[in-house]
Amino acid sequence: MKQILLITDGCSNVGLSPVVAAAHAKSEGINVNVVGVLDQGDVGELGASEIEEIARAGGGLSRMVNMRQLSQTVQMMTRKTVVQTIQLAVQKELKQVLGNGSIEALPPEKRGEVVRVIDELGETSGLKVALLIDASASMKPKLAAVEEAIRDLMLSLQARQGKSEISVFHFPGSRHGDDCVMDLAWTSHLNGVQSIFPKLQMAGTTPTGPAIMQVVDYYRQGQNDMSDYSRRARNETDGMMGDYVV
Amino acid sequence: MTTSFKLELRRGSVVVGKWRMGRYRIERLLGEGANGKVYLVQRDRDWLAMKIGADTVDLQSEINVLKSLDKQRSLETFLYDVDDLYGPDGREYPFYIMRYVRGTTLASYLKQQGPEWFPLVALNLLGKLAKLHKAGWVFGDLKVENVMVADYGHVELVDYGGVTAKGKSVRQFTEIYDRGYWNGGSRSADPGYDLFSFAVLCIQLHEPKRLHALTKELLPQNRSTSELMEIADNCPGLKPVSGWLKRALMGEFADAAEGAEAWRALMHRRVTRNSPGMPGWLKGLAATSGLLLAASMGWLLLDLFL
Structure with a gap:
């Protein structure tokens, strides 16, 4: 299971629309969740509707929260999305077997076993969450809470039985041409990580869309490594077969 | 959410x-x-x-x-x-x-009936948890709001949304009762997780304001079980059980049955010793035991009812 969790406090203002980028992510099998963090006021109507739409396009959830609720929200969203991802997959199977797609349509006494399977898979399946943090100037006072939420999420994921990894990115990048910067590559623990965002340069633009695309690329690279590996393996087998076939 | x-x-x-x-x-x-x-x-x-x-x-x-x-x-x-x-x-x-569980929430029960009910209610609660642990489950979301108390300290747990099979990740929890939140251990469901929450619950019952203040003033990385212990140590109502709380926070009990045994032994020892520094609720217990002639007999009888 693959997720991107975007934490932001406002509107994107540069480059590709984040809604389009989120739809790209979804087509790659990555769910996009969005948390909008509020100051005293709110993120503004424009920001709020963008946040909601990014999540909808990315097949994920969106929430507006204040800093105090951030850890809990991030943790619950990730968990909920895991269940929903598995539920969708199981419902697809149900569709083929029963000719109807929803668990709600089953009589209550038949739901138990299906949900038991969903729970089991949700607990044991591998999970990758890429956290994408808006580090534009207005986010600066919130980064400590964001870091705390990331550590808290790692703690929850470590309790799962399945393999769980996170990676962390922030945007915009400090150099020109970088839409986002990786702070932490895939890892399943934060032992020894003193600070996730050391001396961050806060820049003014908010290229949310391009940043999402870059994270999707990062996911794809991981896959490419895998497929390179399997291609190589296949070639080797082919070679061996060739010797035998002639 | x-x-x-x-x-x-x-x-x-x-x-x-x-x-x-x-x-x-x-x-x-x-x-x-x-x-x-x-x-x-x-x-x-x-x-x-x-x-x-x-x-x-x-x-x-x-x-x-x-x-x-x-x-x-x-x-x-x-x-x-x-x-x-x-x-x-x-x-x-x-x-x-x-x-339907008739009763009031734990906090209001103690307010109405008096704090001398605390040791018994807590013991009954440990008994409930022990049953769950024995069956392979962990309650998960243990907090004041999820404990109902009926007459004579009869305890029922409500809201089973957090109940998790041992070894899996706790399904639902509340931050201030959470072992992970206090940097006291993992969020995996093991009996020690419930006992940690139980210890926080005891502190929450006696020092709700200080506990709340602590969550506000501490930086996340500075939250620790010793901060919790400090509240317990400085609370007269918790003094008799502070050693027990420490063991629960450190994860020293194998499960709630062992915790209940230690809790019971603690009550017993304090009552029979009749120490001068004994708080009100223990004196109440001692008096009850006195009515039953021998203090130890009283505890034996009480054992039978539990």
Whole structure:
């Protein structure tokens, strides 16, 4: 299971629309969740509707929260999305077997076993969450809470039985041409990580869309490594077969 | 995260199950949890509790837990009915019917009946947890709001949404009761997780303001079990059990049965020793024991009732 969790406090203002980028992510099998963090006021109507739409396009959830609720929200969203991802997959199977797609349509006494399977898979399946943090100037006072939420999420994921990894990115990048910067590559623990965002340069633009695309690329690279590996393996087998076939 | 759940059922309205046609008259709202609402309902002459969920899969996994508990308990049935209902908004909502637990919340019980009930109620609560642990479960979301107390300190746990099989990740928890939040260990379901929450619950009952203040003033990386211990050490009401609390916070008890045993032994020793620094509620216990002639006899009798 693959997720991107975007934490932001406002509107994107540069480059590709984040809604389009989120739809790209979804087509790659990555769910996009969005948390909008509020100051005293709110993120503004424009920001709020963008946040909601990014999540909808990315097949994920969106929430507006204040800093105090951030850890809990991030943790619950990730968990909920895991269940929903598995539920969708199981419902697809149900569709083929029963000719109807929803668990709600089953009589209550038949739901138990299906949900038991969903729970089991949700607990044991591998999970990758890429956290994408808006580090534009207005986010600066919130980064400590964001870091705390990331550590808290790692703690929850470590309790799962399945393999769980996170990676962390922030945007915009400090150099020109970088839409986002990786702070932490895939890892399943934060032992020894003193600070996730050391001396961050806060820049003014908010290229949310391009940043999402870059994270999707990062996911794809991981896959490419895998497929390179399997291609190589296949070639080797082919070679061996060739010797035998002639 | 419950903002999407807006269902409201009016007092006196009758709900009919979609599949099994059970008829329930709504009496009043008993409580709202993380993933649903609980109403007091009447069926024929019986008072029952109806939990309505916002999400079918969520509620069903709670039902699965209750079902396996029912199997293990053999005597007291928990789950009476499982069905869907049509809300006033035309949407379908899943629900289940369970036993109605008469009683008040832990905090208000102690306020009404007096703090001398605390050691016994706490012991009964440990007994409840011990049963769960023995059956392979961890309660998970243990907090003041999820403990109901009836007459004479009889304890019932409510809201099984956090109940998790041992070894899995805790399904639902509340930050200040959470072992991970205090940097005191993992969020994996093991009996020690519940005992940690139990210790926080004891502190919450005696020093709610100081505990709340601590969550506000400490930086996340500075939250620790020793901060919790400091509150307990400086609270006269908790002094007699501060050693026990420390062991619970450090994860030294194998399960709630062992914790209950130590708790009981602690009460026993304090009462018989009759130490001058004994707080009010222990004196009350000593007096009770005195009425039963020998203090140790009293505890033996009490053991029989537990």
